[in-house]
Amino acid sequence: MTEPLYPDFHRLDLSSHGRYDYVPINDRNDFEWPDGKRLAVYIAVKIEHFPFGEGMGHALAHPQPEPDVMNYAWRDYGVRVGIWRLLEEFQTLDLPFAALLNTALIEYAPPLIRALSDTSCEMVGHGRSNGERQSQWSEETERRMIEAVTLDLENAFGKRPQGWMGPWVAESRTTPDLLAEAGYRYTLDWGMDEQPVWLKTRGGGKLLSIPYPRPSNDIALLHGHHVTPRAYTEILIDQFEEMLDQSRKAPLVFNLSLHPFLVGQPFRLRALRKFLSYLAERRNEIWLTTPGEIAQYSASLPAGIIAS
Template sequence: MSDPTPPALRHHGRFAYRAITDRPDYDWPDGRRLAVYLGLNLEHFAWGEGLGAELAPGGPQPDVLNYAWRDYGNRVGAWRMLELFDALDLPASILANSAMYAHAPELMAAFRARGDEIVGHGRTNAERQSVLDRAAEAALIAESTAVLRAAEGVAPQGWLSPWIAESEHTPDLLAEAGYGYTLNWCMDDQPIWMETTGGRLLSIPYPQEANDIPSIVARKDGAGYFADMIIDNFDEMRAQSRGQPLVMGIALHPYLVGQPYRLRHLRRALTHIAAHRDEIWLCRAGEIHSYCRNVISDRVV
């Protein structure tokens, strides 16, 4: 009789399958069960070349319409969002292209003054690192990390690839470069350990649903719908977290939700979350990493 077991598919080898209902239990600090962080993407794009989200189908380069629309986020939208975060006393993880330090140093300084965490986000979102060979990708990570370290006085703990683009080597290169966590993988609602040639790398959940790029740019969701999505996701995860400790990230881009009519709805969603601050852990992604590595390392799977 032939073996009915189907052959295994090719696997990434970074982590094994384990159901969220079959894992060690733990709490976040102060007995909280739901950790919530804001991931604000500060991005700069090359003029006349490269990748970029589009408000309208792009024409020949230089694509003035889409380039200027994206730069609105750095010139206006991000400043309005900073005011909103201050008004609601919300911490943030700033996912920063290293090119931002030359393009808009005042903006980076303003978030530094808030005490926000700076997360590595490549050189520019006009490029993907996944198309590079191993040496060139390592050089990109090293170059962008050096800019952040020089500006902030400390190396970033975490990394989000532009366009969530990874090669086969990216987790290894990140760990070898001293990174402790990645936001690239969206397969879970808990942090999990990934195996790399440089030791364990923590994968912290970064959303592709509660994220304004796929919602607003790809699915064409309205401003109110996106805010309702954040509220519904938060309320449901708050209820689910009674069974398992969870992480909810909210991914934001200032050229999208920094637009006045969207900002008004985002304020409504974030005000709802802030009203529950006494029962959740409002934090930065780096704080999740530090807690998982230093306090509950043996209970993270």
């Protein structure tokens, strides 16, 4: 009989991140969100800035040689028009939200910064611009960027951010460690669960992963899969209703992720408004909140309740 090519293949050790253990959703400690609610819901708005003529950026059409004016201008629409329409919707419907902000906008768009300061939104660190990603840097460069973004947000809004999402949701192998060491309480980079999960970091610092699913993200659906606005709304309603049903068995987190240069376009805004109104009408059935409040509440639970 021929010897197998890989006699120890069944014992092959695969690379692991080591950030969390495998704990199935149906084998965890039960708990409730405030007021006995079972589904926590938060809205995350990515307010992003892109350098002109260089760096990375989503493309509406096939990228052109730089300066790629058409694709740059399409993205810049988000902070010139789209975000203002979203802010109006949130105010009209009294919806809380988290602003994932590139700090380059502090200098680029002062009126927008003033408008955000006048809301009760939660500010979340989102790098300097979306023309770069921290996964390509040395640890020291990444550390300095995180420190600079943190300080800029604190100076602009009077409060240190508690949460982080990297530009392009990109991490280096040490990003969670650097975030914990910089005093961050949670990250939105990891989308592996529908409950918060404690991440392991060097030195034992605590960093919570709060669910931020990619499949229902507007970039994935509207831009990546070219879903129509009406179909997008139907998908969001299905996601919400199924998660509300599933939350009877285990408390869950629903996220609505929005990019103003996408959903701020009139033909998409009209469809999104239907879902925002639907969400507002269901507010008594859910905990309508922010990721920072989810992190704070999760940290207040007895040790071992939240998976790690």
